[in-house]
Amino acid sequence: MHLNVIVPFLLMWIHVLHGTSEMTCPSQSEVGSTADITCIAPNTIDKHGYSTPNKEVAAICQTNRSSCQPLGDYSAAVINNTCSVLTIPSVKLSDAGDWRCTVSPSPMLTCHMVVYKTPSCTIISNEEKPAISVTLTGFFCSGRVQFYVAALCELFSGTVNKITDGIFNCTPVRRVSAETHLMFICDNVNRSLDCKKVNNTPTTNPPDQTTASSTVTSGNQERIIHNPLGFVLPLIICIIVIILVITCFVVYKKRPDLFRGKKQTDASYAVVEKGDHVPL
Structure with missing residues (x-):
């Protein structure tokens, strides 16, 4: 026989023998689990009314007719004319707190259930x-x-x-x-x-050749980003040199005499053109 049925029967016989009324529920239930709440009232002859910690009606059981009318997501059953069971098929956060069973003319019965969820x-x-x-x-x-x-x-x-x-x-x-x-x-x-x-302790592995190359490349990139003059200045110098070379080449084409050596002349000597006869 299922444990959920055995426990209510045992509780029922104990309380029938002693003639006392009691409501029992799990002291703690995990979210999503199944929980059974039992109401035992030997002095009641017609009905048990269950209400939630939010004071909403969960079920009404007529023990003299062996029938229950559950509301919401609950189910209920009559064991005999003194005992009924309310079943929570899947425990929710709102199921935590004091459950009540009305067993008129006896005083209202209560039990407390803790709801938890492990992480x-x-x-x-x-x-x-x-x-x-x-x-x-x-x-x-x-x-x-x-x-x-x-x-x-x-x-x-x-x-x-x-x-x-x-x-x-x-x-x-x-x-x-x-x-x-x-x-x-x-x-x-x-x-x-x-x-x-x-x-998360950081580990330091000896860099291989690939890692070293990557490090060098990364370092060069960092220098380019953080020190732009290291790249721009050589480029400017190179452009200036190219401009000077081109300028000199153009001037040479137009005025080649500027790049030839000048002959030294003396004023005491006469300039003799080709074909002239010099008298002796």
């Missing part, structure tokens, strides 16, 4: 620094929640009102080992979470 987590450590960083994704607790990196340091302690993500830091009393687990505590819930471990 996925990543522990980022650095061998050079004692501080660690933990990324938590998707956690919730309707009560007070605490996170510890084993017994090393506390990451977070407080309350949240929705499914929460966050990055939390702490400084452990000793180095974080590969076997270190994150402890999640939500009221009476205590879970050890196996987080992904990441080491």
Whole structure:
């Protein structure tokens, strides 16, 4: 027989023997799980009325007719004329709090349920620094929640009102080992979470030839960007030299005599043209 059926039967017989009324629900339920809430009232002869923590009607069971009328996403069933069960098929955040069972003429019965959601987590450590960083994704607790990196340091302690993500830091009393687990505590819930471990310590590898060439190229680019004169000045000088060479070439073509050596002449000597006879 299924456990969800066995437990209500056992509770029913215990309370029938003692003649007391009681409402029971899981002390804690994880988001998305199934939860059964049982209402036992030996002195009631007709109906059980269930209401949520938001005071909305979840189901009405007529025990004398063995029938239930659930509302919303809930289901319900009558076990016998003193006991009924309300089933939450998928626990939501709004299901946290005090559930009520009206069993007139007996006093209203209540039970309290804590709702929680365990997160996925990543522990980022650095061998050079004692501080660690933990990324938590998707956690919730309707009560007070605490996170510890084993017994090393506390990451977070407080309350949240929705499914929460966050990055939390702490400084452990000793180095974080590969076997270190994150402890999640939500009221009476205590879970050890196996987080992904990441080491962000920088590693220095000896540069090979490819790396060295890349470094040199990167350095040259950096010099060009940050020191433009190192590129522009030689270019200007080169242009000036080219202009001078071209100018000299043009002048040489037009006035070649400027580039020939001049003959020295003496005023005491007469200039003799070709073909003249010089008298002796």
